[in-house]
Structures are given as C-alpha cells and as structure tokens.
Amino acid sequence: MTEEFEAHRARLRAVAYRMLGSTGEADDALQDAWLRVSRADTGDVENPAAWLTTVVARVCLNMLRSREHRREEPLERAAAVGVADPEEEALLADSVGLALLVVLDTLAPAERLAFVLHDMFQVPFDEIAPMVEKTPAAARQLASRARRRVKGAPSPSADLPRQRRVVGAYLAATRGGDFDALLALLHPDVVLRADRAVVPTPEPILVAGARPVAEGAMASLGRAQLAGLVLADGRVAVAMLEHGRLRVLLRFTFDGDLISGIDVVAERERLAEIEVGTVG
Known part of the structure; x- marks a missing residue:
C-alpha cells in the first residue's frame, strides 16, 4: 500500500x-x-x-x-x-x-x-x-x-460594489505595507473598535484618527497575508485566518468612499453570531 x-x-x-x-x-x-x-x-x-x-x-x-x-x-x-x-x-x-x-x-x-x-x-x-x-x-x-x-449568505447591501472596491483597496494596502494608500482610504475621524480577544485588555480597544488607525493596520501586516474578503451579514468584510480557523473579522462603515469605522471582532461568541458567506 x-x-x-x-x-x-x-x-x-x-x-x-x-x-x-x-x-x-x-x-x-x-x-x-x-x-x-x-x-x-x-x-x-x-x-x-x-x-x-x-x-x-x-x-x-x-x-x-x-x-x-x-x-x-x-x-x-x-x-x-x-x-x-x-x-x-x-x-x-x-x-x-x-x-x-x-x-x-x-x-x-x-x-x-x-x-x-x-x-x-x-x-x-x-x-x-x-x-x-x-x-x-x-x-x-x-x-x-x-x-x-x-x-446562502444574506441579501447583500445595495452598495456592495463600492464596499468591495474600498475594502479590497484597504486589504491590498495593508498586505503591501502601503501606508499612504491606506491613509487615503480612511476618514480623518475614523474610529476603530476591537474586542478584548484581539489583545487581552480589561476594556475593548478604541483608536480614533486616520493616522493611528493606519499605523495599527501596518502592525498586522503579517496576519493580512492570510486575509481575504468575505460577506459578513451581507456587507463586505475582511476575514483573517490562523491555522485554518477564522480568528479575526473586520467590519466596516463608510462615509462616502472613505472608511469611517472599523469593528475588529475576535471573540468566538461574537463571530458565531455573524452570518459569513463568500463575496461571489
């Protein structure tokens, strides 16, 4: 044999x-x-x-x-x-x-x-x-x-093409370490929130401002290599894998063509509540 x-x-x-x-x-x-x-x-x-x-x-x-x-x-x-x-x-x-x-x-x-x-x-x-x-x-x-x-993902948002374009550019800039390109995608008053499973802290993380958020994204360059676009409750999101398992999900809100908010989800209970599907 x-x-x-x-x-x-x-x-x-x-x-x-x-x-x-x-x-x-x-x-x-x-x-x-x-x-x-x-x-x-x-x-x-x-x-x-x-x-x-x-x-x-x-x-x-x-x-x-x-x-x-x-x-x-x-x-x-x-x-x-x-x-x-x-x-x-x-x-x-x-x-x-x-x-x-x-x-x-x-x-x-x-x-x-x-x-x-x-x-x-x-x-x-x-x-x-x-x-x-x-x-x-x-x-x-x-x-x-x-x-x-x-x-059978939920019916996607009507502005899915725009979401795909902006979030795709965000992921490409993060993967490529292109700080200026990333900064150009973020609203000046963008707010990032991350739950306590991302980095163990007494309270969830909150980062405000385009430059601090972009700097934080650059710190996740290695993890971004195993990240891709998915649908999360019908909206374009970024999923990051560790050893074949979904570990982190980034959900976005927008102001026009700029990213105004990023919700970083890593707690297993929260991830389990999100309907995840392929972008298509």
Missing part, C-alpha cells in the same frame, strides 16, 4: 487541507493516516484510492472534533505557533478561496466532511455515511445544510 499512498498523496493532501484549512495540520493528518495504513490489513481493499480517502477523512474528522476545546486560545498564542510555510499557506488559501475556507470553518465537523468530500471530491454519500455514522440520506442532508451556508 506504500506505492498507492504515494501515488495518491497529492489528492489526499488536498482533501486534508480542505478539511482542516491548514498545511501543517494537513501534513499531520497524512502522517497519522500513513501510520494507520501501515498497520492495517489491506488484503481485501479493492479500491485503494477510495479506501485511503476514507482513512484520511476519518483522521481529519477526529482532528476537527478535538479542535473545539482549543477555540478560545489567545491570538498571540495561536500566532506564535506559526505555519510550516507561510507562502505555501497563502498560495493554497488563494487556490481554494479564502472566503470559502472561512465559511467552512463555521460548519460543524460532520457537515464540513460531507460537503468537502461530496461537493469537492465527488465521493458518494453511501461512502460518506459510515464516516459520520449516518445514513446516506442523512449525510446528504449534512452536505445540503453546508451548501446553504456556503452559498
């Missing part, structure tokens, strides 16, 4: 990455799966590709389920862990669609597995069902619910 595993490694890693949203965790999943494969009796395996996909998917499902108790990690601790290859992580996120990864992170583990395997890798529901301990019909419902979350 060694040759089969290596022959299908690229596809198996793609499955693991879409399940977990992190290259480091995807590689860990493949290593765990290989250990299981090497100890298994594979004499009766008729379809190695399907069987290996099942093994990897089960490992990923267990990892997703064990993730829940770590969701409240402080951002500094999560960021300190780092990623195996930040450039590869960013490229993979772009290839899959960062907004899609953000929405996938909001799904329950079984929903994510059903959606990823069926909608992205065409795995039949009768093969998915045993992995989630459901009937094929129930597995189909899991994927359907996930699909609605991915595609």
Whole structure:
C-alpha cells in the first residue's frame, strides 16, 4: 500500500487541507493516516484510492472534533505557533478561496466532511455515511445544510460594489505595507473598535484618527497575508485566518468612499453570531 499512498498523496493532501484549512495540520493528518495504513490489513481493499480517502477523512474528522476545546486560545498564542510555510499557506488559501475556507470553518465537523468530500471530491454519500455514522440520506442532508451556508449568505447591501472596491483597496494596502494608500482610504475621524480577544485588555480597544488607525493596520501586516474578503451579514468584510480557523473579522462603515469605522471582532461568541458567506 506504500506505492498507492504515494501515488495518491497529492489528492489526499488536498482533501486534508480542505478539511482542516491548514498545511501543517494537513501534513499531520497524512502522517497519522500513513501510520494507520501501515498497520492495517489491506488484503481485501479493492479500491485503494477510495479506501485511503476514507482513512484520511476519518483522521481529519477526529482532528476537527478535538479542535473545539482549543477555540478560545489567545491570538498571540495561536500566532506564535506559526505555519510550516507561510507562502505555501497563502498560495493554497488563494487556490481554494479564502472566503470559502472561512465559511467552512463555521460548519460543524460532520457537515464540513460531507460537503468537502461530496461537493469537492465527488465521493458518494453511501461512502460518506459510515464516516459520520449516518445514513446516506442523512449525510446528504449534512452536505445540503453546508451548501446553504456556503452559498446562502444574506441579501447583500445595495452598495456592495463600492464596499468591495474600498475594502479590497484597504486589504491590498495593508498586505503591501502601503501606508499612504491606506491613509487615503480612511476618514480623518475614523474610529476603530476591537474586542478584548484581539489583545487581552480589561476594556475593548478604541483608536480614533486616520493616522493611528493606519499605523495599527501596518502592525498586522503579517496576519493580512492570510486575509481575504468575505460577506459578513451581507456587507463586505475582511476575514483573517490562523491555522485554518477564522480568528479575526473586520467590519466596516463608510462615509462616502472613505472608511469611517472599523469593528475588529475576535471573540468566538461574537463571530458565531455573524452570518459569513463568500463575496461571489
């Protein structure tokens, strides 16, 4: 089975990455799966590709389920862990669609597995069902619910094109470290509010004025490399990922073509209340 595993490694890693949203965790999943494969009796395996996909998917499902108790990690601790290859992580996120990864992170583990395997890798529901301990019909419902979350965002704001243009420029300036371009997008009296999960403080953070807000944005240059545009309650927002998980969401208010307010959301309870979807 060694040759089969290596022959299908690229596809198996793609499955693991879409399940977990992190290259480091995807590689860990493949290593765990290989250990299981090497100890298994594979004499009766008729379809190695399907069987290996099942093994990897089960490992990923267990990892997703064990993730829940770590969701409240402080951002500094999560960021300190780092990623195996930040450039590869960013490229993979772009290839899959960062907004899609953000929405996938909001799904329950079984929903994510059903959606990823069926909608992205065409795995039949009768093969998915045993992995989630459901009937094929129930597995189909899991994927359907996930699909609605991915595609069924609230009706967007009427000025969505303008929001996309301004927020896209904000993200590009932050990613590129272009302080002057960022400053030009901010209203002189812009106010940024950040909850206590962003940086542990007794009170939420409040920063007023274009220059201080721009300086703060420049400090998040590294995190911005794994950020992208999403819809948050029907308005364009910026989502930032850490190790495949939605960690920070920036919501914006506008005065004409200028950003007049930024709400930085990192508390898990607040993030859970926001309907997140793809920009389209």
